[in-house]
Amino acid sequence: MAWGSTVSPLDVTDVFQEQVISDAGSPGGLSTVYKVYKGAPEHVIAIPEAYLVNVIGDGVSDNLVSPPDGSVPSATLIVPRRNNGPIVQIDLAAGQAISVQYTGFSGTREMDTFWTWNRARNLDDFRRGLQCFDSGTQNFAYADIQGNIAYFAASEVPLREDLQAGTVVGLPPWFIRNGSGGNEWLPRPPQADQAIPYQILPMDEMPHLINPPAGWFVNANNDPAGTVLDNNPLNQLRPGGGLYYLNAGYDAGFRAGRITELIQSKPGPRRGNALQRVARSIHPQQHRRHARQRAAAARDDAAGFPGRRRLRGGRRVHTPRASSERLRALITSRISA
Template sequence: AAPRSNTTTNAFDIGAPRFSKLIALDKLFGVLDEGIGSNNWVVDGNKTTTGKPLLANDPHLGIQMPSVWYMNALHCNTVSDACPFSVAGYTFPGVPGVVIGHNDQIAWGVTNTGPDVQDLFIEKINPANPNQYEYMGKWEDMELRDEVIHVKGASDVNLQVKTTRHGPIMTDVFDGVTEPLALQWTATRETSHLIDAVLKINAARNWDEFRAGLKDWDVPSQNFVYADLEGNIGYQAPGNIPIRAQGDGTQPVPGWTGEYEWTGYIPFDELPFVFNPSSHYIVTANNQVVPDSYPYLITKDWAAPYRATRIEELVRAKEKLSPDDFETIQGDVYSIPLVKLQQFIKPLTFENSLAGSAIEFVNKWDGRMARDSQGAAILEATHNALVEELFSKRLSAETYKMYQADGNSTRQAIDLLLDQPDNEWWDDPTTAARETRDDRLKVAFQNGVNFLGKLYGETPSGWSWGRLHTATFEHPFGTIKPLNLLLNVGPLGTDGHGFTITNAGYRIKAEKQTGTRSAPFLRCAKSLT
């Protein structure tokens, strides 16, 4: 097929953004890593062996040591209006109160809602005064703030931060951007009342008090599941989520016209919530929590639904669930997207002997991303090879690096394309022929097994997901040798991947081995008995 252009045209020209700095930040901090997120779910007494609610939560963050979470408790000697706390659970160092936990009446857990709360505004600068910008036909003064950054072993860096009504000018962060871009973000727009919310929900005694406390939870928006000793369960998504006069936040917009301003936030009572649903359970896993008919825009970039779908399958599979069942669900490593890929790989035939041997392990794979599984390793290597095969030839090198790092997008794109055998993305733009879905799948499978063969030898029985997918728990001082031998733990073979309930998202390294970057930092299950 003939090569196709990979350029796009924006509605508003801001130059030709390059992603080199973002790629460097991502490499350092893993901001695009798949698997960052959480699971939580709650069932009422109609579906439990105890006759009372059960609630589970496991947050997933980047692997680090020591953990960002620690257990904490606040107990007043005598609980009273003046000292209302009898609460225990998990929190961050330096944060007063308990973020995930329970008191003697209620329990709660959180996952990230993931709303779109950042917009970029293109500003028009006054040619006669670089510290003024246009807004609705008038020049307004920027707020100027001088920052001094002290650098060890080097001279100080002096930085002047310029802020418009929309936020700080961020243009210097983006290579290739020619227009001033101001970042408007709920986290920096107003003073936060988050700590007030934490303390209020810590002291709450019932659903109404819990929701009242969450009215102060402004950023970041979370999916709260709730249960109490009276047998009630509930869900609430709090947070400041903007209402836009125009636009959807997906691209920079003119800041000088006033046509794209934030007109307010979604009213609290119109944010997603549910109390004692007829289904007798609630599940969230960073997935879409509102129907398409919801009257407000929360985001266009929800996390993939696979973890939530699998949790719901297991919750519905038994009439009555026990605390042991919750533990089993939290440890589940069944991969919905990879099982789908398996169904399209199994009918293919291969003349290559290595591929012919490997397909036998794919055919008998049980869908579990277990560390001793050959089938899991082969199919995940195939998926990664397919991402490269389909997208690296159509995107610029920088854009592809960004897209490849965002496993959430690539996984869902492959999932959609598998059901569209005639989609033009199956065609290879670098050849004269018209390739089919099966053609590209065969190439990806062969590339995947060649990669595993090069790493571990040409005997597929010796391949396993745990050899490919390892986790290393690195201490901040573990970068200094020989302290790394004393303080770091790993590499350890790990189960799961970024789309299993046991969430173990990874990053493909330079040699194409996978390094686990995220994991459940804690697992808790609370029985309201």
């Protein structure tokens, strides 16, 4: 078997605006206000950190000193319900802070994925290893000597409480969300088959394709499920209820379109070097069409018909000036003859 991967920009990170208050009982001296967290504010955890920096220009190797006072915080402030994510900006006077929640803050198991794949014999083994790819968000392509091919988008994609309820409370996930409630990741007790302590999109709802009828598939970081084709990534539904959300945007798809065009232009099996040429082609169909139009316009200008063809909305058009100049040239040539 063989496999390859490329980036899949699944949304596994949320940013929250938190309301913070002073709290003498908190290890970090602060708490975040969360209206449904055990009926009380949640303590912020302070993790002390110290750094040394090298003195530049003194001619001494590894001359390490502490940075100037106030230039580096003495501790990183952690919000436990953010998957132990940090506060990255805080305004104590206003009682506000910005926190980050990311699936990769958990103890993820990507090494188990590759350990399993190094011993895999078939598609079932590959899928078992894929179960451990908890973060990183990748597209994986698979092929084996039995003729199987497959595509999988891999990661643990968290379920947001408002989206799972079928609505968007406040701003959608690709903006800064409300940390005081309504936009939380749905909690889940620790499970043996996943890394993060939150509910996730099941594997059978993740974009995937096994042995497609066409005998091939294409992915170039583009939208694998078509959820953003109508510019609304939040209007699809999950089979069991809730909004089906993967991400707000992907690669525009021009490269995937070019690869698809090249494969369709010559059906049938291809050798590795032919596929390499396809992968190296970086000129989408639209670019080549516009290049031909520009070349045609340049030829007309060189032939004495300036402005005959102009690009408008990707089409050649005849302008009134071009038509009159062409007519004048034709009349002159007839008179001269």
